[in-house]
Amino acid sequence: MPSFLEAPVAGAYHVLTSLVTAIQPLTGSFAAVIAIVLCTLVVRLCLVPLSVRAHRGTRARAELMPQVKKLSDRHRGDPERLQREIARLQAESGTTLFAGFLPTLAQLPFFWLMYTLFSRAVVAGESNQLISGSLLGAPLGLHWPVFTGTPAFVVLAVLLAVVAWFSARLQLRQLDETATPLTRGLARLMPYGTLLTVAFVPLAAGLYLLTTTTWTVVERTILQR
Template sequence: MPSFLDVPVSGAYHLVHWIAQTFEPLTGPYSAALAIVLCTVAVRLALLPLSVRAARGAKSRTALLPQLKELSDKHKNNPERLNREVAALQAESGSLFAGCLPLLAQLPFFWVLYSLFSTAVVAGQPNQLLTGTLFGAPLGLHWPLLTSTPVYLGLAVLLAVVAYCSAHWQSRKAENQPDGLVGQLTRVLPYGTLVTAAFIPLAAGLYLLTTTTWAVAERAILQR
């Protein structure tokens, strides 16, 4: 593990371990998994202002779509003028980058969690979180044979359901989505979590499931 990650991983270890110990009398071997879910929810709550900003920006850009179509029809023979008009109109709706802020802001948390459950020694002592399990599967275990650890199959199914809900929501907004490759990618990208889960520890997969479920519910509330 790179040395610059020692401090955040050590801090995350003590926090997650403390939460796990707190709930262990009630949840037993599932205390570490519960701690991951609670930390994920805390991260999403902290990022809620960014999500609200992104949702407002999306609504503003959606409201501009009729005007964009009108500009496209009006200046279809003058690409340079069209680009200037479109750029000016889109500037009114805020930066497109704002919609990516919640996802980008989560990357450090995801990487710390990945490192935390991929390291045998943290802060100079054995990583006790690796003893945590979820339905018998160690949280630090990477994707094994599905027949030996059915919890991975359950995780994959749940991730697929959440991805379907996200893609279905995008389809319902099809009239507001761009045509061609961009529109197709928008509908396919939610399923990328299934591919990611195959290369990360079970603990990180649990984080993915929790945060994507939160994202779907959050989007349904903020962008309705």
């Protein structure tokens, strides 16, 4: 990792280990687990304004897509005319087809930082205390032992599957009649990618993934009302 990226990782690590130390008298061996959940919730709470903007951008794109499709059919043989017509449509509507993408991209550094903290054995020159705890007997730094039925990973996989099912329903609900069968199929299957991801990351990172995807489902449910 480039040296300039080590500073934010080390800073975040010291903040989180201080949190573990503070709550350990109350939570005992679950201190690291609860710290992971708490810091994930704090990060997602800070990103709520960006999530709201991204949701508005998604709705704006959905409203434009039927009109864009009509323009595409009408000016199929004239790409320059099509580009001008789409630009005019966006100017009249006060939005763009890319509305909401930047707020989503702005979340990536936070997610990268969280993943890094919960995936490395050594942080800031010392053994990573965040993955030294355990959940249902499995160390937080453990990768999924594929050929054993470790309870922690089984429970994690089941919960991720439930969250993915709700996420798929929400994504399908957002699609309109112009959505292709391929688009609908991807919307139905992509949320289950978290199950594939958790097979390759430590238990701590999987716990973070479960917390943040659950937040996303709840947040989208509220915003769609």
